[in-house]
Amino acid sequence: MASSEGLRKRRKTESKAEVIGSDSGSSHNKDPVDWWDEFCRRVNGNLSPTKVLDSFKSVFRVSRKTFGYLCSLVKEDLISKPGKFMFKDGTVLSLCDQVAVSLRRLGSGESLGIIGDAFGLNHSSVAQITWRFVEAMEKRALHHLRWPDNDSNMDMIKSKFEKLSGLPNCCGAIDVTHILMNLRASDPTNELCCDHGKNHSIVLQAIVDSDMRFLDIVTGWPGKMNESLIFQNSSFYRLCREGKRLNGKLGEYIIGDSSYPLLPFLITPYEGGDLSEPRAEFNKRHQEVALVAQMALKRLKDNWGIIHGVMWRPDRHKLPRIIFVCCLLHNITLELEDVVLGELPMSNSNHDPGYRQQVCRVSDPEGVSLRDKLTLELSAGFRA
Known part of the structure; x- marks a missing residue:
């Protein structure tokens, strides 16, 4: 924003x-x-x-x-x-x-x-x-890609996410996608970019707001790195740990899938197939927010074809900068062309075909407590 x-x-x-x-x-x-x-x-x-x-x-x-x-x-x-x-x-x-x-x-x-x-x-x-x-x-x-710099802008984001999913104080959704490359197999340095899907790729991690705008991105890490490690090496993670981003007193957080650790400022879904009704309901609301990030990455790749499909032997030093500019263009088109979430189809949001979701088993007690509190609040509202 x-x-x-x-x-x-x-x-x-x-x-x-x-x-x-x-x-x-x-x-x-x-x-x-x-x-x-x-x-x-x-x-x-x-x-x-x-x-x-x-x-x-x-x-x-x-x-x-x-x-x-x-x-x-x-x-x-x-x-x-x-x-x-x-x-x-x-x-x-x-x-x-x-x-x-x-x-x-x-x-x-x-x-x-x-x-x-x-x-x-x-x-x-x-x-x-x-x-x-x-x-x-x-x-x-x-100025088209930055974290909200005042309470008014953040309150608007939280309000829209709550209207969408019922989850209060949600400030964003995080997800990653792989940018594929066709690199020379004869160059041993290219092996660093060989990911778990046996492709050469680098990762784009993005945090989006309620209108699919990118608020924070990290790119350039090799595709073999898992989402949790990329996140924990990001400046966003460091700023949250230092109390400089997301207000813990207000219970602010972002949403991420099970490939991320459960933290006081990053809430992941419950794992397991036999969930109680309140936990299943929480996961449903959680997925509604997570889908916003998936749709944003899908729209990014669909609109900016240079990072869609397989890039032919790109300059690995320039590629992260190209990805960053594509993210800027994504935000600018959303802002100037008045595209709103409700006007876009909510299906076919697969931006990373061929890649399976990883699972991170790390959970912080404060994150567990916040997730359970949100689940109880949703359950009380649902019964009412």
Whole structure:
């Protein structure tokens, strides 16, 4: 969730969104409609009839309003760096062109070759343009992914989770997903990324709010690491242990599945098949919250194809930064395009096919006590 300062910045840039910043290269003060029409003519000329560009959102994974906001966000960085990129016909890429190429690369997951051939660009230009965009987003969009910075924002999250599941004081849901890679088997260092499913992967751990926005992420750990260990090495875990995140006096916590330890600030479900009615009811409510994180990760991978499927020999040092920017884009589209949880299907939330849930047997007595207290409260409310 963005901070109040970040939201003020966003409102200012939203007012400029329809005047997309295209005053670099050969495009000065060009109307966005004219830019899109010209872009389509140029690109469609390089595509077969079955692959002609369709709607704006199907190509870039964002609305025109969001596209305009992204252009204004990265404008200063993309036009201030030396060097100009040109299409094969000699036309200099405008700011809009650079953002368009980057979003197409991140959204489709198509290879540099396919995008370069379709857009009339050298393959190396696609890579350089996309990386410049990633660096600019890291710098300019950080306010779109941060832990709530005031009680009012957190109270809103807790209220929405309680309305969804009946669980009070829930501040988020945590889950992980694997980003798959096709790496050289001949390189012994790649064995570090070989996970339990015999794939090369790195892990993305995400904590989401009641609207599926990412509040905290950790990525870059090899796929073989279990969820519990990744969590316990995160800054979120350390801050909670130090009392600097989640208010223990208010009984604040996040929800996680059985692969996580049961802690005073992380509540997991009851294990076992023969549960009492109150415990079964608690697990049902718990799953309703956990599903929000699953849906967020599914939406992330579906919208940003570069991290969906198997990445072809990526730079392992750059990949975590690309994942981070995809998470920023996920949050921005939720904020600017007014997508709400109730409008999305609650099924088909499997974001990590082929991976089985691990089980962590660690439980803190204070976590056990809080879970039992929540179960009793839900049971009393259910009987009433």
